[in-house]
Every structure is written in C-alpha cells, then in structure tokens.
Amino acid sequence: MNRSPCEIPAAEELNRELMAIINSSSDGLFVCRADGTVIRVNPASERLHGIRAEEIIGRNIEELVEEGFVERSATLDAIRTGQPVSVLQHHDGRKLLSTGNPVFDDRGQLVLAVTTVRDVTEMDRMQRELEEQGVRNSQFREQMLTLQQEQLVAKQVIARSPEMLTVLGQAIRVGGAESTVLILGESGSGKGLLVDLIHSNSRRSKGPLIKLNCGAIPDTLIESELFGYEKGAFTGADGSKPGYFEMADGGTLFLDEVAELPPPSQVKLLRFLEDGNIARLGGTTSRKVDVRILAATHRDLSQMVEEGGFRLDLYYRLNVIPMQVPPLRERRECILPLLRHYIDFFAEKSGVHRRLSRAAVDTLIDYPYPGNVRELMNLCERLVVMSETEMIGLVDLPPSILQQTDAQHLVPVHWQEGDGLQEIVAEVEREVLSAAKERFASQAEIAQALGVNQSTIARKLRRYSL
CATH class of the missing domain: 3.40.50.300 (P-loop containing nucleotide triphosphate hydrolases)
Structure with a gap:
C-alpha cells in the first residue's frame, strides 16, 4: 500500500516522538522481534547493563543469555509463554526488575516483546530502612x-x-x-x-x-x-x-x-x-x-x-x-486484675482470707458492669463481707448478676491452680447443691434428682451453709 506524500511526514514525526519518549525514560527498554532478535535498546538500558546498544542490536536474546549477559531473560520468557513475565536480576551488585510483555497483531500473532528494566536497588534499600525504622518505632513504643x-x-x-x-x-x-x-x-x-x-x-x-x-x-x-x-x-x-x-x-x-x-x-x-x-x-x-x-x-x-x-x-x-x-465492659482484660485486687484489698481490710472460684470468675468477667469500676469495687466489698467461706462461689453472687449471665445454667468444672482434689470436689459439690436448691422446691426433690438420700442432702446443705 502506497502512502500519500502527506502521510510520510506525519509518520516520521510520530516516530521521532516515540523515540524521544523511549530515550528519555529512566527505565531501561528492550524491544525484540518474535524470534528474539533485539531491535531497540534505549540509553537507560545501556546504563543499567553497562553495555552499548550497538553491541546487542541485531543479536538474539538466547545468545545473550548463554553468554551470561543476564541470569534469566524476561523477554525470552514472555516470548515462550505469550504472557507478561517479571524477573528479578542481579547485575554488578544492583537489583534489576525486568518485566517482559508480548505484543500481538490483529490476528493474534506474536510480533514483538517489549521489556522494561527498573533499578530497584535504591527502593530495596529504602524498604529495608523503613522496616528497620518500623522495628525501632515498635521497640520505642514498647519501652514507652x-x-x-x-x-x-x-x-x-x-x-x-x-x-x-x-x-x-x-x-x-x-x-x-x-x-x-x-x-x-x-x-x-x-x-x-x-x-x-x-x-x-x-x-x-x-x-x-x-x-x-x-x-x-x-x-x-x-x-x-x-x-x-x-x-x-x-x-x-x-x-x-x-x-x-x-x-x-x-x-x-x-x-x-x-x-x-x-x-x-x-x-x-x-x-x-x-x-x-x-x-x-x-x-x-x-x-x-x-x-x-x-x-x-x-x-x-x-x-x-x-x-x-x-x-x-x-x-x-x-x-x-x-x-x-x-466503659469497663469494653476493656474486659481489666476485669480479672481489678477483681483480684479489690477482693484482696477488702479481705485484708476485714482481716479475712477470700478468693474467687473459677465459676465465679467466669461469671463476673461476663457481667457487663453498668456501674463500671465503682460497681465492681462495691461488689467485691459485698462478696468479701457476706461470704461465709474462704472460697467465693456462684452461690455468693447477687441474683442480679446471675440473671444477666449464663451462670445459673452452668456447673463449674474448672479449678484454681494449687487446689487439691478435696477442695475441687467440695467446690463442685457446693455449686451443684446451690444450683439444685434454686431449681427444686424441697430437699426430697433434690435427693431424688441427684440419686441420694434426703438425709445426705440435708447434711451437705448444712455443711456448706446453704
């Protein structure tokens, strides 16, 4: 197809503009034909690879890989796969990120492979500095x-x-x-x-x-x-x-x-x-x-x-x-330390020893504390004063707290570290009897439900002051 005289200058002008763009790019640029022949190399590529364009233009990229020009060619991979490929290369102590992109014609045939090359050495150094700075900042925050x-x-x-x-x-x-x-x-x-x-x-x-x-x-x-x-x-x-x-x-x-x-x-x-x-x-x-x-x-x-x-x-x-x-309900990590602190505080003030059972702890942690820390303090004082035994269990908790948690449906199976088997069994027995007393109307009904004599229930209720 012959071009008109007007189209030729326009094409030449477009070519000059494209060349100016390619040559002014700070990223390296390789252009190869579908068979791997290098047809264009911009100045940035010459600088990044330490070569002159005339040394490689007209040569095949496979030859350059074999000669050690690069470890691995993104251009060659893009030609072979027909897909964009990125490769991290090392050249003279620098890190180069090469991205090969296949170019197809209207019929879907591969015609070119265009590869950009970017020096990421400085970016990598800056990234390491940012990471190190992040570590230092984290250490500083921890120290503070x-x-x-x-x-x-x-x-x-x-x-x-x-x-x-x-x-x-x-x-x-x-x-x-x-x-x-x-x-x-x-x-x-x-x-x-x-x-x-x-x-x-x-x-x-x-x-x-x-x-x-x-x-x-x-x-x-x-x-x-x-x-x-x-x-x-x-x-x-x-x-x-x-x-x-x-x-x-x-x-x-x-x-x-x-x-x-x-x-x-x-x-x-x-x-x-x-x-x-x-x-x-x-x-x-x-x-x-x-x-x-x-x-x-x-x-x-x-x-x-x-x-x-x-x-x-x-x-x-x-x-x-x-x-x-x-509010306290939004900082639950504080609840257990606060409970232990105020139980110990009021126990020492009253001259007694008191501690919370695991079931009581779980229940008190689940409670929303509408009155916040002030309510928790008052509750701890009440538990210390009103509990008749050293172990404060579910039976000692106010009904208003039990009703707002699932505690009334639970039988504790956990225990405090350091408890002996006898203490564990006694605590579980006490909690079971307390729950049964709430559920059944008489000692006879409790005995029937638990499969023991009524006299046994009566004796144990007296033992645990229930």
Whole structure:
C-alpha cells in the first residue's frame, strides 16, 4: 500500500516522538522481534547493563543469555509463554526488575516483546530502612508502654486493655501541658483516675488538687462554693470565705459533672477561662488566680449545647483536649486484675482470707458492669463481707448478676491452680447443691434428682451453709 506524500511526514514525526519518549525514560527498554532478535535498546538500558546498544542490536536474546549477559531473560520468557513475565536480576551488585510483555497483531500473532528494566536497588534499600525504622518505632513504643505501666503500677493503677493503657498514656503526656482537659465517660469508669495522673505528672504536682462535684451542690450554693463570698453577700454570710478557685491557686481544679453547672456559674467559669480572674460573691474587685481546669462529665455536652442547656463558648473553652474513658465492659482484660485486687484489698481490710472460684470468675468477667469500676469495687466489698467461706462461689453472687449471665445454667468444672482434689470436689459439690436448691422446691426433690438420700442432702446443705 502506497502512502500519500502527506502521510510520510506525519509518520516520521510520530516516530521521532516515540523515540524521544523511549530515550528519555529512566527505565531501561528492550524491544525484540518474535524470534528474539533485539531491535531497540534505549540509553537507560545501556546504563543499567553497562553495555552499548550497538553491541546487542541485531543479536538474539538466547545468545545473550548463554553468554551470561543476564541470569534469566524476561523477554525470552514472555516470548515462550505469550504472557507478561517479571524477573528479578542481579547485575554488578544492583537489583534489576525486568518485566517482559508480548505484543500481538490483529490476528493474534506474536510480533514483538517489549521489556522494561527498573533499578530497584535504591527502593530495596529504602524498604529495608523503613522496616528497620518500623522495628525501632515498635521497640520505642514498647519501652514507652513499659515506662507508663511502671508509673501506673507505682500509683496502684490497674489497667490491662490496650484501650485503657492508651488513655492512661495520654493522661501522662497531657500532664506536661497547661491546656484545659475535658474527660468524657460513663459514671464510675475512672475519670477521677485520669485527673490524678494528669495532676501528678504536671508542673503543678506540688500544688493543690481540689475536686468539686458540681452535681452534688445545690444551684443556689455552687457559685459561692466555686468563687467564694464576702461578708454580707447573702443571709448568713457572717464572714468572708475563699472559694475552690482560690484554694486551688498554684494547682489544679477538677470540676466533676461540669454539665450540671447552672447558667450563672457557667458565665463566671467562662470569664475565668478567658482572663484568669475571679470575683467573690458580693465582692467589688477581681483577683487573678493560677489554676488549671480539668473537667469531666458523663453527659453529651454537644447535645446539651444544641438543646440550649450548656453554653457553646464554654464548651469550646473546656474541650481543648478531650479524652474518652472506655466503659469497663469494653476493656474486659481489666476485669480479672481489678477483681483480684479489690477482693484482696477488702479481705485484708476485714482481716479475712477470700478468693474467687473459677465459676465465679467466669461469671463476673461476663457481667457487663453498668456501674463500671465503682460497681465492681462495691461488689467485691459485698462478696468479701457476706461470704461465709474462704472460697467465693456462684452461690455468693447477687441474683442480679446471675440473671444477666449464663451462670445459673452452668456447673463449674474448672479449678484454681494449687487446689487439691478435696477442695475441687467440695467446690463442685457446693455449686451443684446451690444450683439444685434454686431449681427444686424441697430437699426430697433434690435427693431424688441427684440419686441420694434426703438425709445426705440435708447434711451437705448444712455443711456448706446453704
């Protein structure tokens, strides 16, 4: 087919453009015919392989492999398989990634094989550096976590879950700042613990830490308690009295349940956060105090703002560094250490020895603790005081806990490490009898169900105080 005079310059221009693209590529480029004859090599290939194009153009790729030009040819593999092939080659201490791609004509016949070559030596080095850096970062994080845990142990802080350890680590870091902190979380989840950590790790640690539950003071008294009052400020004010802000001067003031502050007190708190000044109730002058504010609430302050129950500007002033304390049900790794700690604590306080059976432990771990750590503490005190034997079992647990778990359907088959066979049998027997007593109406029915005499049941019930 003859080309028109206009098509020839256009084809030449296109060829020049293609050559410019091929020659300017930073990746090496080999082009071979279907029989393996090399027809084009770009400058990057010359540089990567340390050869000149005229040395290999016109030669067959199989000859070059036999002569050791490359260990393995992606071009040759692509020609043989008719599929794209990638090969990692080593040449003069460098790593080269060669990718051969077969090219077919309209009839599906192989006409060319185009191979790109990329130097991945630098990429490989960077990857190793990133991996090494990742290892160092991981080691650093482990060291920091260890240091944080040592600090927590020194302060008798009990935490095992990653979520809680993260929050406690944040509290330690936040201690070094002067920013206002807003601690969010359910009642009893440990917000006060974070306050202690923040204060003890701050430059104010030698100053006072004053705590005030805003929800425990009537609206009519909260302002005078916070900011103090002068003589005659109200009926019964026979003298002046400093407020919590003045008592916390040089230290930290913790406002628990800050969402319960009435509107007038919100205004005065906002004013302090803006300029650091307070005025006593009934006073005519203001005074500057050096106090860091930590606040906490179990309520949704953003929703209260939308509903008009809390000032938007005060919310932004308090919410400089928000921290969320996860509820106990979301950090189950903490439950068993907490149980053991408080059982031991209250047992020592009461002068008795108490320990939990395996069945009781399993049940208490499954319980959701709507009252969080505070509920767990109260429960441990109750179990220590009310249990008549050293081993606290299922029978000692409150019905409200048994009803929310599967414990009432279980007969324990596990035991504490160190128990002898006699103790294990006694514990299982006690739990079986306890469950049977709940299920059957009389000792006779229990005896019939368990296949023993009624007198045996009566004797064992007395033995286990059931």
